[in-house]
Amino acid sequence: MLTISSRGIEMPASPIRKLVPFAETAKKKGIKVYHLNIGQPDVETPAALFDAVKNSHIKVLEYSHSAGNESYRRKLVQYYKKVGIDVSYDQIMITTGGSEAIMFGFFACLNPGDEVIIPEPFYANYNGFACAAGVKVVPITSYIETGFALPAIEEFEKVITSKTKAIIICSPNNPTGYLYSKDEMNKLRDLCVKYDLYFFSDEAYREFCYDGEYVSAMHVDGLDKHLILIDTISKRYSACGARLGALVTKNKEVYDACMKFAQARLSPPGLAQIMGEAAIDLPADYFDGTKAEYLSRRDLLVKRLNEMPGVVCPKPGGAFYVIAKLPIDDSDKFCQWILESFTYKDQTVMLAPATGFYGTPGLGKHEVRIAYVLNKESLDLAMDCLAEALKVYPGRTN
Amino acid sequence: MLTISSRGIEMPASPIRKLVPFAETAKKKGIKVYHLNIGQPDVETPAALFDAVKNSHIKVLEYSHSAGNESYRRKLVQYYKKVGIDVSYDQIMITTGGSEAIMFGFFACLNPGDEVIIPEPFYANYNGFACAAGVKVVPITSYIETGFALPAIEEFEKVITSKTKAIIICSPNNPTGYLYSKDEMNKLRDLCVKYDLYFFSDEAYREFCYDGEYVSAMHVDGLDKHLILIDTISKRYSACGARLGALVTKNKEVYDACMKFAQARLSPPGLAQIMGEAAIDLPADYFDGTKAEYLSRRDLLVKRLNEMPGVVCPKPGGAFYVIAKLPIDDSDKFCQWILESFTYKDQTVMLAPATGFYGTPGLGKHEVRIAYVLNKESLDLAMDCLAEALKVYPGRTN
Numbered sequence: 001m002l003t004i005s006s007r008g009i010e011m012p013a014s015p016i017r018k019l020v021p022f023a024e025t026a027k028k029k030g031i032k033v034y035h036l037n038i039g040q041p042d043v044e045t046p047a048a049l050f051d052a053v054k055n056s057h058i059k060v061l062e063y064s065h066s067a068g069n070e071s072y073r074r075k076l077v078q079y080y081k082k083v084g085i086d087v088s089y090d091q092i093m094i095t096t097g098g099s100e101a102i103m104f105g106f107f108a109c110l111n112p113g114d115e116v117i118i119p120e121p122f123y124a125n126y127n128g129f130a131c132a133a134g135v136k137v138v139p140i141t142s143y144i145e146t147g148f149a150l151p152a153i154e155e156f157e158k159v160i161t162s163k164t165k166a167i168i169i170c171s172p173n174n175p176t177g178y179l180y181s182k183d184e185m186n187k188l189r190d191l192c193v194k195y196d197l198y199f200f201s202d203e204a205y206r207e208f209c210y211d212g213e214y215v216s217a218m219h220v221d222g223l224d225k226h227l228i229l230i231d232t233i234s235k236r237y238s239a240c241g242a243r244l245g246a247l248v249t250k251n252k253e254v255y256d257a258c259m260k261f262a263q264a265r266l267s268p269p270g271l272a273q274i275m276g277e278a279a280i281d282l283p284a285d286y287f288d289g290t291k292a293e294y295l296s297r298r299d300l301l302v303k304r305l306n307e308m309p310g311v312v313c314p315k316p317g318g319a320f321y322v323i324a325k326l327p328i329d330d331s332d333k334f335c336q337w338i339l340e341s342f343t344y345k346d347q348t349v350m351l352a353p354a355t356g357f358y359g360t361p362g363l364g365k366h367e368v369r370i371a372y373v374l375n376k377e378s379l380d381l382a383m384d385c386l387a388e389a390l391k392v393y394p395g396r397t398n
Numbered sequence: 399m400l401t402i403s404s405r406g407i408e409m410p411a412s413p414i415r416k417l418v419p420f421a422e423t424a425k426k427k428g429i430k431v432y433h434l435n436i437g438q439p440d441v442e443t444p445a446a447l448f449d450a451v452k453n454s455h456i457k458v459l460e461y462s463h464s465a466g467n468e469s470y471r472r473k474l475v476q477y478y479k480k481v482g483i484d485v486s487y488d489q490i491m492i493t494t495g496g497s498e499a500i501m502f503g504f505f506a507c508l509n510p511g512d513e514v515i516i517p518e519p520f521y522a523n524y525n526g527f528a529c530a531a532g533v534k535v536v537p538i539t540s541y542i543e544t545g546f547a548l549p550a551i552e553e554f555e556k557v558i559t560s561k562t563k564a565i566i567i568c569s570p571n572n573p574t575g576y577l578y579s580k581d582e583m584n585k586l587r588d589l590c591v592k593y594d595l596y597f598f599s600d601e602a603y604r605e606f607c608y609d610g611e612y613v614s615a616m617h618v619d620g621l622d623k624h625l626i627l628i629d630t631i632s633k634r635y636s637a638c639g640a641r642l643g644a645l646v647t648k649n650k651e652v653y654d655a656c657m658k659f660a661q662a663r664l665s666p667p668g669l670a671q672i673m674g675e676a677a678i679d680l681p682a683d684y685f686d687g688t689k690a691e692y693l694s695r696r697d698l699l700v701k702r703l704n705e706m707p708g709v710v711c712p713k714p715g716g717a718f719y720v721i722a723k724l725p726i727d728d729s730d731k732f733c734q735w736i737l738e739s740f741t742y743k744d745q746t747v748m749l750a751p752a753t754g755f756y757g758t759p760g761l762g763k764h765e766v767r768i769a770y771v772l773n774k775e776s777l778d779l780a781m782d783c784l785a786e787a788l789k790v791y792p793g794r795t796n
Contacts, residue, residue, distance in 0.1 A: 001594055002594055002596065002623060002624065002649070004506060004507065004651055004652065004655045005505065005506060005507055005508050005509045005512075005655070006509050007505060007509070008505060008506040008507065008655035008656075008658070009655070011505075011655065011658040011659060011662075012658070013658055013661065014464075014658075014661040014662070017464070017661055038461075040460050040461055041458070042458065043458065044457050044458055045456070045457070045458055045459045049459075050456065050459075053451060053452075053669065054451075054452045058443070058448065059442050059443070060439070060440065060441070060442055060443055060636060061443045061447075061448075061636075061637045061638065061639040061640055061673075062438055062638055062639050063436075063438055063638045063639050064639055066412075066415070096494050096498075096641065096663075096667070097663065097664060099662065099663040099664060100494075100663065103663075107403065107405060107406060107409075107530050108402060108403060108406040109402065109403055109406065110403050111403045111404050111405070112510055112532060114403075125661075125662045125663075125664075128658065128659070128661070128662030129662060132505050132659060132662070134510060134532065196399055196400055198400065225400060226400065238458060238459075239459045240459065240460055240461045240664070240665075241459040241460050241461050241462055241665060241667075241668030241669075242459055242667065242668060242669070243494065243664075243665065243666065243667045243668070251400070253402055254402065257402045257403075257406035257407070257409065258406075260406070260409040260410070260411055260412075260526065261409060261526070261530060263411065263412040263415055263523075263526070264409075264412070264497065264523045264526030264527060264530070265494075265495065265497040265498065265501075265523075266495060266497060266523075266638070266641075267638075267639060267641065268641065269494070269639075269640065269641045269667040269669075269670055270639030270640060270641065270670075271451065271639075271640070271667075271669040271670065271673075272667055272668075272669065275459075275669075
């Protein structure tokens with residue numbers, strides 16, 4: 001009998017997208033649904049990125065270099081310099097989104113059965129990439145009470161085994177918005193050096209830091225051999241659909257091994273690389289506007305949430321997500337119920353149950369992830385819905 | 399100590415690209431190098447594909463559906479109908495090149511340690527995808543004497559074990575150009591049904607059939623549950639750099655399992671999907687021109703090769719590659735030597751040693767793959783170089 005592979009069966013469905021059918025049903029009933037479940041911003045992609053594609057005069061859209069166009073990689077060196085990261089173009093590999101960069105890193109550094117430690121809650125698709133690569137995710141819990149700060153290093157040390165090969169950090173964090181401090185990054189560096197671990201640093205939200213200092217793992221001394229930086233233009237320039245990312249490492253063996261996986265898939269997307277190259281030439285103040293917009297959204301959202309009785313939401317330092325604790329019995333049930341059985345002025349809101357962002361079963365049952373990717377007017381209306389919903393939800397707990 | 403993973407070490411470098419440094423050195427010396435080593439055509443990408451992107455008025459380049467834009471998938475249904483393939487849009491998954499379609503298929507259908515049978519010589523990157531997925535490639539040799547026809551089915555049966563889960567066929571074939579007949583496809587169907595094997599059919603070169611009838615695996619009765627069709631616009635519209643492919647299957651379990659891997663990486667490239675959709679509207683006679691061009695190139699190349707003393711080159715029925723047997727001691731040495739130590743009128747030619755296309759060690763030592771991706775004038779000049787090179791190559795064998 002034809003069978004699906006074990007990893008095909010074990011592969012988790014996306015927790016961000018699994019409630020989509022309920023949202024679609026609601027929309028068919030004429031209900032307006034605010035999508036705060038997914039990190040798809042409403043911010044316009046800069047016109048200059050499209051213009052660059054329109055003004056390119058390509059006769060044959062050829063395979064690029066498997067590491068991406070050299071011209072783009074050389075321009076990225078300038079971009080990185082501006083954010084205090086000193087790398088050369090041959091330490092940068094252009095990938096199909098940050099997703100592919102993670103896959104290449106896993107393939108090159110981890111054997112099937114190896115373990116990677118990730119503070120939870122974490123970006124849910126790490127589970128998917130780990131499943132595809134046969135790698136085991138070992139979660140270390142961070143807590144809403146501390147604003148999802150880095151757990152004590154002793155917690156990491158407790159779970160390190162001979163199979164542990166890497167840790168993954170995302171800062172500013174998806175889904176918590178937490179911004180790791182220099183001190184926390186240094187502690188993680190010491191850990192990686194002590195136990196010979198690779199350090200995967202996912203910095204997709206680098207430009208969106210509101211409070212405190214932004215610290216790239218590339219700013220941390222003594223981490224070079226360990227560090228695999230994961231990057232993407234998706235959020236930075238609101239160009240999620242371009243599918244353009246990068247893997248950056250100063251470890252030449254890792255780079256060379258990743259390069260073989262890159263060669264097998266031939267090249268990253270061509271037109272997206274033109275967009276990426278144009279993005280480097282955006283005016284220096286480009287991020288001021290988007291950052292100010294997200295900051296004001298964050299402040300609105302956190303204020304609205306904490307005003308609701310029984311709701312707790314720490315104010316995150318970066319990215320465009322919050323994890324909020326709600327007075328509910330079960331976030332999966334609640335997020336389905338609010339789409340299926342609730343409306344307020346013919347509107348409702350789609351949230352992501354936090355359970356999908358935890359590796360430890362049972363955690364996240366009272367939490368949801370909310371992405372502040374819609375304008376303030378929509379956010380306000382969405383929070384009106386949530387406030388009303390919490391009043392009448394049958395599974396309310398206090 | 400930080401170590402590269404076993405698969406990172408075992409992962410093969412691309413046999414098509416490994417001689418690139420020698421070509422670059424030759425070019426720096428002012429030598430003109432004809433690139434017949436790689437399937438990168440000089441045929442122009444249809445302007446209509448770029449125009450569609452230029453005329454799209456996108457404000458936010460959002461993630462698409464993980465299976466690709468529904469509008470594109472619905473249009474692909476029409477394309478497939480024209481080539482006699484009856485599928486619905488929800489049996490089509492848009493991928494980042496054919497490469498990603500193969501990866502998804504491997505992940506969903508094969509466990510690490512499982513075996514996949516492939517007639518050799520075969521597309522070298524199958525090795526890479528198999529290595530990434532932990533799958534073992536079991537080659538079955540086809541021979542230049544029969545024009546690389548399908549080996550006897552008994553040869554397949556000899557190597558089938560409890561670990562064998564799939565076969566892969568590419569027709570028209572890369573690297574041999576062989577076009578599988580209806581009878582051969584039926585035999586493979588019977589084999590897959592008898593032994594419960596998945597049938598991966600890579601049809602990247604569908605439009606380029608010159609002699610004999612084109613047979614898609616989708617034309618074969620009774621294969622639906624077994625079949626995973628791998629497709630791409632790379633060669634069809636000379637849009638290799640777009641990175642746009644598709645996985646097509648009528649096996650819903652396989653589709654759903656692949657979908658989970660597709661969701662983890664979020665979506666295929668956005669602008670490329672606009673190109674792909676525009677391609678469906680190209681005039682009905684679009685392929686006549688490119689096909690006629692490749693046909694005349696094939697005829698020229700095969701004639702020139704067979705005129706060279708000691709050279710044997712079967713006339714392939716499709717794609718744009720030939721495997722030629724040369725009177726040489728070692729194709730790896732020869733392909734390096736012709737770049738490093740030979741010129742004719744300040745020109746030379748880059749070929750791909752066939753060794754990289756065989757899974758059985760030692761095979762392909764007297765063969766090279768030649769891609770007829772350059773215009774006839776260039777092909778003629780490249781063949782002048784090859785003819786002269788064979789006269790003076792120190793390792794000539796007869």
